[in-house]
Amino acid sequence: MTALTLVYAVVALYNLGGTNVPETFWQPSGLGSTVLVDFDREYEFSKIAYYNGVGDISIRIEYLKDDGNYEPVTTINQDVYKVFMWESQITPFKAKTLRLRVQRIGGTLNEIVFFEKGSNEPIKNFTINTSKLGKNDRGSVENLFDEQDIGDYENNFMNSTYFDEIYHPRTAFEHIYRMEPYETTHPPLGKVIMALGMLIFGVNPFGWRIMGTLFGVAMVPVMYLFGKKIFGKRIYGFISAFLIAFECMHFAQTRIGTIDSYACLFVLLAYYFMYDSFMNKSYEIGFKKSLLPLLLAGICWGLGSASKWTAVYAGGGLAVLYFSSKIMEYRSYNKLLRRKKTGAVARQNKIKAWVKNHFVMTSLACVIFFVIIPVIIYTASYLPIITLPGENHNLEEVWRYQVNMYDYHSQLTDDHDFASPAYSWPLIKKPLLEYRNMSLPPNRTSLMYVMGNPTIFWFGIICTIAAILISISKKDKRAVPFLVAFAFQYLPWFRIDRCIFIYHFFTSVPFLILCIVYVLNFLREDLPQIVVRDFGSKSAGLITYKLSTIFIYSYLAITLAMFIFLYPAISGFEVPTSYLKYVEWINVR
Numbered sequence: 001m002t003a004l005t006l007v008y009a010v011v012a013l014y015n016l017g018g019t020n021v022p023e024t025f026w027q028p029s030g031l032g033s034t035v036l037v038d039f040d041r042e043y044e045f046s047k048i049a050y051y052n053g054v055g056d057i058s059i060r061i062e063y064l065k066d067d068g069n070y071e072p073v074t075t076i077n078q079d080v081y082k083v084f085m086w087e088s089q090i091t092p093f094k095a096k097t098l099r100l101r102v103q104r105i106g107g108t109l110n111e112i113v114f115f116e117k118g119s120n121e122p123i124k125n126f127t128i129n130t131s132k133l134g135k136n137d138r139g140s141v142e143n144l145f146d147e148q149d150i151g152d153y154e155n156n157f158m159n160s161t162y163f164d165e166i167y168h169p170r171t172a173f174e175h176i177y178r179m180e181p182y183e184t185t186h187p188p189l190g191k192v193i194m195a196l197g198m199l200i201f202g203v204n205p206f207g208w209r210i211m212g213t214l215f216g217v218a219m220v221p222v223m224y225l226f227g228k229k230i231f232g233k234r235i236y237g238f239i240s241a242f243l244i245a246f247e248c249m250h251f252a253q254t255r256i257g258t259i260d261s262y263a264c265l266f267v268l269l270a271y272y273f274m275y276d277s278f279m280n281k282s283y284e285i286g287f288k289k290s291l292l293p294l295l296l297a298g299i300c301w302g303l304g305s306a307s308k309w310t311a312v313y314a315g316g317g318l319a320v321l322y323f324s325s326k327i328m329e330y331r332s333y334n335k336l337l338r339r340k341k342t343g344a345v346a347r348q349n350k351i352k353a354w355v356k357n358h359f360v361m362t363s364l365a366c367v368i369f370f371v372i373i374p375v376i377i378y379t380a381s382y383l384p385i386i387t388l389p390g391e392n393h394n395l396e397e398v399w400r401y402q403v404n405m406y407d408y409h410s411q412l413t414d415d416h417d418f419a420s421p422a423y424s425w426p427l428i429k430k431p432l433l434e435y436r437n438m439s440l441p442p443n444r445t446s447l448m449y450v451m452g453n454p455t456i457f458w459f460g461i462i463c464t465i466a467a468i469l470i471s472i473s474k475k476d477k478r479a480v481p482f483l484v485a486f487a488f489q490y491l492p493w494f495r496i497d498r499c500i501f502i503y504h505f506f507t508s509v510p511f512l513i514l515c516i517v518y519v520l521n522f523l524r525e526d527l528p529q530i531v532v533r534d535f536g537s538k539s540a541g542l543i544t545y546k547l548s549t550i551f552i553y554s555y556l557a558i559t560l561a562m563f564i565f566l567y568p569a570i571s572g573f574e575v576p577t578s579y580l581k582y583v584e585w586i587n588v589r
Helices: 002-013 141-145 168-176 189-201 205-231 234-245 248-255 260-279 287-305 309-339 344-380 395-411 454-474 477-495 502-535 538-571 577-582
Strands: 034-055 057-064 070-078 086-104 107-116 126-131 432-436 447-450
Touching (some): 002 234, 205 248, 205 477, 234 502, 234 538, 248 538, 260 287, 260 309, 309 344, 309 477, 454 477, 477 502, 502 538
16 A cells, blocks of 8 residues: 555656746836846847746836837736746847836736847846836845746746646735735635645745645545445455546646645545444444544535535535434434333333434534534635735625635636536546647647546446445445445536536546445455355356456556556656547547
């Protein structure tokens, strides 16, 4: 298990993102702020590259003509869709002095680099002078020119944001620097966790991706523990962990700097702890001991909900599991008393005591665990916002955020080329293209798709149906928690009218995998016994066991092979463009 986790960690961390990007910034506060860049001689310029920060800002670049007037060269226009990324403009001209004039304020710029014709090295011999600077600037003008030796000035995923990273790392950065957050369509906790990585490793791609990746790594041992807990053997824990480790969506979605990793892990942990409560009887293990898994499940659900609203769906599943477990426990306790031939009056008194001590008191505790504590966690996640200076930053603002959040998600009408209906996600009918490097030569490609591993998604469809049928026929309640979890994480999306994507299936994937493991467990453990029972042949049962074992290991090998085959399509690993013709069958182009 440790070896598998380490192997996955190495694969996930490889080429995760660079750390050598401009991080210092200048945020001008005054329109018309001017920066003169005086070079040691006249240069024939070929290109100007700049690293965007956050927010809106416009800076016009002009060069000094022989007659003493300035001629516009180009304008740096940074907006909300250009965050922490390299951009460049081909601008052939000759000059010795440049003037930078701020035309729009409200954002930060990290670096400007000038290139001479025929050279890939930035021009470094210059001095700067400033005038008309605002009084409330953040950072200094010198920060625009202090990180020239970056080595890579072309936009790619190793040095720049891609897809929804233009939202979440920006907001994490704003939390760090006590700025008004831009992205408020999700609760803050995910961005706060992301900010920890940026505080440790810097405001760079590795920094804003590392925490989500580590959460993805953590899912591997959690799945091992979950599988071992359900099926009682380490082999099934290993299979559970193996499948999540080499699941393509898990790999892609935990390596991008968004908030899905946090919600998914917390939801998985919430059901992991709720499984104990569902399977155990409180009258057997004791009232106090029965509360611990409920407390832990409530905390994890609160953390997940404070990261992303997709975790809120789990609340319904957890409630179903809690109340159904109490119904089953009531029936079990009643049967136990009858088997002990307890008198009617005594039995009635014991039942009343159970209702009071093991249902009413536990339910009251659940109000604390699943209402009060999650509300506290959720509200506390807004501390980076409500503690900002200003009159409007208070608890009322937290409520306004919830209203605005609901309005945004319920009224979103934007369409997208890669949007897909919920029914199509397990079928992988429309993978989501999150990144493509457009600067490579025509014969090379680098891209990242979000999609499932077909050997898991497609086989998972069959196994989910089979798990339902097998659990009903066996009256096996072990399958109920992960089937309920899958239903509550997936089925609500069928009622969503807004633009949705395949990555919204992510929190369902761990439970899809558990359905697969449940069926594999049936093939290896139960089917041989059924063969012996029905055919009266132990040798036939042994053959069935061996064939099932061969099937399981063959399936794992095929899953690994498929992950390796699709790795270039989900990782950004540069390959020949001819690779694409081999993955057209899964709509990767």
